[in-house]
Amino acid sequence: MIKQNSSISKRDIIAEIVEDAYTKSYKMRMVGPGSLEATIPRAIVEREARRYGLPIEEFIKLYKVQYLFNDFGGAFVKFRKATE
Numbered sequence: 001m002i003k004q005n006s007s008i009s010k011r012d013i014i015a016e017i018v019e020d021a022y023t024k025s026y027k028m029r030m031v032g033p034g035s036l037e038a039t040i041p042r043a044i045v046e047r048e049a050r051r052y053g054l055p056i057e058e059f060i061k062l063y064k065v066q067y068l069f070n071d072f073g074g075a076f077v078k079f080r081k082a083t084e
Contacts, residue, residue: 014074040065040077048079 026039042056049059064082069075 044077 022041022043024041026041028036028038031037045059046056048063049056052059052063054062059079062082063079066078066080067075068078
């Protein structure tokens with residue numbers, strides 16, 4: 001467990017958060033020059049749909065996936081309204 005006020009890097013914090021996370025591998029495929037496509041686990045989308053009180057079909061229509069990445073060793077997914 002990370003102790004408050006410790007001098008730990010962002011990478012270490014993220015590594016600890018995801019240490020016990022649900023993991024599953026998915027294949028990628030090319031969808032055009034410079035683009036790849038991968039699958040998002042249904043469980044993640046269902047959880048977010050429940051969080052907003054929406055059926056999964058409605059959630060998919062109203063929200064889009066946003067990948068967050070920077071200098072840490074991976075990407076994170078968040079959902080935001082498609083109109084934003």
